[in-house]
Ligand SMILES: NC(=O)C1=CN([C@@H]2O[C@H](COP(=O)(O)OP(=O)(O)OC[C@H]3O[C@@H](n4cnc5c(N)ncnc54)[C@H](OP(=O)(O)O)[C@@H]3O)[C@@H](O)[C@H]2O)C=CC1
């Protein structure tokens with residue numbers, strides 16, 4: 001089976017990573033590549049690393065240019081997917097890499113993003129409890145935000161097993177590509193190089209409700225989340241440290257066994273051997289999530305560290321993995337567990 005796919009936002013970081021993965025996918029024919037201001041220029045001008053597609057022209061983004069495809073990936077800024085998706089037929093598989101369909105609560109959407117709520121779609125994180133079943137056969141997928149991917153997988157086994165209290169802290173160090181490629185003053189090289197800086201602190205980042213929604217579903221009760229993102233001088237990767245107070249009776253052995261059980265059959269999640277701690281460099285270019293956990297006995301807390309590549313498992317890899325499930329293809333098709341190093 002070969003499916004014809006279109007990529008909207010092909011000139012961006014997420015679109016570029018998606019195309020890199022799709023070029024290695026044996027079941028895919030790459031159709032329309034769309035953009036906004038870059039329409040009318042060749043892809044090679046924006047994605048020079050994608051040599052096989054260098055001469056392909058970018059076209060305007062709209063229902064006409066996206067028509068005639070089996071799968072449409074929307075790698076557009078927030079707020080641009082919903083209207084477009086509504087114009088694509090119900091038989092087309094639409095995979096939204098943006099935030100428009102991630103939150104199920106309309107009030108949350110209005111508070112964090114503003115404007116009308118377009119409704120929520122099955123969440124593209126198969127490793128969550130029930131995640132795979134929600135994606136099989138679906139025609140709509142909401143790909144998670146890059147921060148929630150590592151944070152949810154770091155905490156889900158502990159919350160699902162009741163090993164920690166439902167009050168968690170999450171600190172994520174991110175590479176600059178998480179912000180997209182459009183020019184932003186705080187991302188100028190001279191501002192970012194040689195410095196790490198927190199932003200969106202004290203509950204101000206728009207991924208907080210996504211954490212609360214995902215962790216609450218796993219825990220079966222409301223979970224409070226204190227989330228702090230930190231920008232670091234590296235192009236890609238996210239290192240997340242999550243922690244929560246242990247429940248009475250829980251200890252390091254029960255925690256490790258819960259994580260090993262939860263991820264035993266997951267092709268892209270590796271719980272590292274005791275003593276090894278995740279590093280973003282080990283995940284770059286792969287669809288992996290590398291995890292380690294330990295109990296801080298003096299503090300009475302479980303501490304979990306997770307590393308991902310924000311552009312792969314954090315965005316484009318999750319999109320391809322979800323497409324595979326939705327289409328009934330082997331889940332790992334076109335994805336790799338082998339990263340690039342150094
Ligand atoms: N970067 C990351 O790590 C992650 C990104 N995402 C999500 O993926 C989506 C894309 O992000 P990213 O690739 O980083 O962003 P970029 O800024 O790198 O790319 C944005 C893309 O959208 C196109 N675009 C911009 N405005 C419009 C418009 N009005 N209509 C149609 N196309 C438009 C741009 O085209 P042009 O070049 O012509 O302007 C470009 O192709 C976002 O929703 C983001 O949240 C999700 C998780 C992680």
Ligand SMILES: CC(=O)N[C@@H](CCC(=O)OP(=O)(O)O)C(=O)O
Pocket residue numbers: 097098099144145146147174175176177178179180229231
């Ligand atoms: C460094 C940086 O600016 N990161 C982005 C994360 C974006 C992301 O990848 O998530 P979305 O899909 O929700 O956009 C931010 O904090 O907004």
